[in-house]
Amino acid sequence: xxxxxxxxxxxxxxxxxxxxxxxxxxxxxxxxxxxxxxxxxxxxxxxxxxxxxxxxxxxxxxxxxxxxxxxxxxxxxxxxxxxxxxxxxxxxxxxxxxxxxxxxxxxxxxxxxxxxxxxxxxxxxxxxxxxxxxxxxxxxxxxxxxxxxxxxxxxxxxxxxxxxxxxxxxxxxxxxxxxxxxxxxxxxxxxxxxxxxxxxxxxxxxxxxxxxxxxxxxxxxxx
Amino acid sequence: xxxxxxxxxxxxxxxxxxxxxxxxxxxxxxxxxxxxxxxxxxxxxxxxxxxxxxxxxxxxxxxxxxxxxxxxxxxxxxxxxxxxxxxxxxxxxxxxxxxxxxxxxxxxxxxxxxxxxxxxxxxxxxxxxxxxxxxxxxxxxxxxxxxxxxxxxxxxxxxxxxxxxxxxxxxxxxxxxxxxxxxxxxxxxxxxxxxxxxxxxxxxxxxxxxxxxxxxxxxxxxx
DNA sequence: GTCGTTCGCAAACATCGTTCGCGAACAACA
DNA sequence: TGTTGTTCGCGAACGATGTTTGCGAACGAC
Numbered sequence: 143x144x145x146x147x148x149x150x151x152x153x154x155x156x157x158x159x160x161x162x163x164x165x166x167x168x169x170x171x172x173x174x175x176x177x178x179x180x181x182x183x184x185x186x187x188x189x190x191x192x193x194x195x196x197x198x199x200x201x202x203x204x205x206x207x208x209x210x211x212x213x214x215x216x217x218x219x220x221x222x223x224x225x226x227x228x229x230x231x232x233x234x235x236x237x238x239x240x241x242x243x244x245x246x247x248x249x250x251x252x253x254x255x256x257x258x259x260x261x262x263x264x265x266x267x268x269x270x271x272x273x274x275x276x277x278x279x280x281x282x283x284x285x286x287x288x289x290x291x292x293x294x295x296x297x298x299x300x301x302x303x304x305x306x307x308x309x310x311x312x313x314x315x316x317x318x319x320x321x322x323x324x325x326x327x328x329x330x331x332x333x334x335x336x337x338x339x340x341x342x343x344x345x346x347x348x349x350x351x352x353x354x355x356x357x358x359x360x361x362x363x364x365x
Numbered sequence: 366x367x368x369x370x371x372x373x374x375x376x377x378x379x380x381x382x383x384x385x386x387x388x389x390x391x392x393x394x395x396x397x398x399x400x401x402x403x404x405x406x407x408x409x410x411x412x413x414x415x416x417x418x419x420x421x422x423x424x425x426x427x428x429x430x431x432x433x434x435x436x437x438x439x440x441x442x443x444x445x446x447x448x449x450x451x452x453x454x455x456x457x458x459x460x461x462x463x464x465x466x467x468x469x470x471x472x473x474x475x476x477x478x479x480x481x482x483x484x485x486x487x488x489x490x491x492x493x494x495x496x497x498x499x500x501x502x503x504x505x506x507x508x509x510x511x512x513x514x515x516x517x518x519x520x521x522x523x524x525x526x527x528x529x530x531x532x533x534x535x536x537x538x539x540x541x542x543x544x545x546x547x548x549x550x551x552x553x554x555x556x557x558x559x560x561x562x563x564x565x566x567x568x569x570x571x572x573x574x575x576x577x578x579x580x581x582x583x584x585x586x587x588x
Numbered sequence: 589g590t591c592g593t594t595c596g597c598a599a600a601c602a603t604c605g606t607t608c609g610c611g612a613a614c615a616a617c618a
Numbered sequence: 619t620g621t622t623g624t625t626c627g628c629g630a631a632c633g634a635t636g637t638t639t640g641c642g643a644a645c646g647a648c
Contacts, residue, residue, distance in 0.1 A: 162625045189606080200606090287564045358582055422598070425595080
């Protein structure tokens with residue numbers, strides 16, 4: 143008589159009020175999925191493999207989660223619990239950069255996170271805590287509320303993009319990525335690309351543009 | 366004796382030099398896939414459905430493409446052919462915004478594009494043409510070559526993010542996205558979120574932050 | 589014609605997300 | 619101490635996916 147109630151998992155009760163109690167919890171399943179993803183990547187997170195890691199059957203997971211996407215949302219939100227959120231310092235600029243730096247470290251710990259953050263942005267309990275903190279940091283800022291929400295989204299997404307690029311560059315198959323570009327440079331058409339690849343990279347280690355880019359983007363969002 | 370040769374599709378010859386000639390072309394298959402994606406979304410682009418749209422069998426597509434991801438790359442690059450690239454005006458700032466505006470329109474025409482651009486950035490022949498043009502626009506700019514490449518990446522990704530958000534907001538299920546946020550606002554914990562959702566949106570239509578954000582982000586990248 | 593090669597594609601394989609159905613387990617109540 | 623109402627665990631099955639295999643047919647070159 144009772145179909146699926148709420149389309150968003152955070153509003154569904156984890157445990158039924160009556161009947162046989164569950165043997166596991168959402169947190170337990172989420173932890174197993176996160177560990178699997180950390181070790182073997184997002185595509186390894188299939189219902190069967192997560193269930194196997196828990197020593198149970200695949201169908202059992204559907205007592206805790208309506209769909210695989212729900213599980214992915216749980217994974218994303220669980221990483222938001224890794225933030226350390228100190229009281230605002232009064233300098234919102236640097237507080238924001240501090241949050242972004244933490245986001246970066248968390249995403250480096252979980253290489254699958256950037257993809258999830260970008261493709262299915264989700265706000266669960268921990269994500270909401272983070273948003274509340276960001277609003278606290280920006281409390282004195284005169285920007286309209288909608289702008290602050292947009293700033294939150296841009297901060298997350300831009301950080302995810304940069305970490306994703308980091309990973310792609312560190313990948314052993316990074317040469318494959320640029321193989322065609324080098325081919326074009328050699329071919330001679332596209333003189334600017336040829337010149338670009340011929341230019342020797344500057345001495346010393348390349349400066350990390352992330353803080354600057356993020357700061358300016360945030361300034362653009364907040365007006 | 367000859368296994369798969371080159372891992373990147375742009376360097377593999379489309380037609381074998383000898384033997385029975387192919388009945389179709391990469392362009393033809395790509396066009397069918399793009400049309401299918403435009404009409405029914407990315408998840409509808411399966412090998413079987415694309416093949417069916419062409420009146421052929423699924424296995425036949427593998428004569429043109431090594432994997433499904435190759436097909437997605439072809440789709441992405443094919444949209445880069447839709448740019449109109451006039452000669453640089455001398456004002457690189459506005460030229461860049463012009464490119465970004467075209468990117469936005471192209472992505473709106475192909476709602477599946479932002480996801481692909483973000484999750485598997487690819488440079489095929491048409492993408493390379495676009496890059497060459499952007500380097501032309503930035504020819505007088507003193508930034509290091511690596512920065513200009515980064516600017517290209519940020520321009521594409523940031524545009525994709527904004528269009529993706531546009532689509533999500535226009536989605537009839539947008540209420541579902543924010544259902545939990547409204548719940549938290551009502552609950553009373555998280556006072557800043559409560560205040561934020563209670564605040565009445567400003568009069569008039571909201572100003573589009575995209576050009577500003579992009580311009581500042583680019584300034585941050587190019588130093 | 590003959591030969592070397594490629595093409596088209598039905599069938600099969602492994603894997604996926606998800607649903608069905610039912611015995612077993614538990615809480616509450618008699 | 620049953621009995622009852624409900625949920626839980628999960629083997630088995632369904633439909634769909636990407637990809638491989640195998641081979642007859644089609645073609646260019648000689």
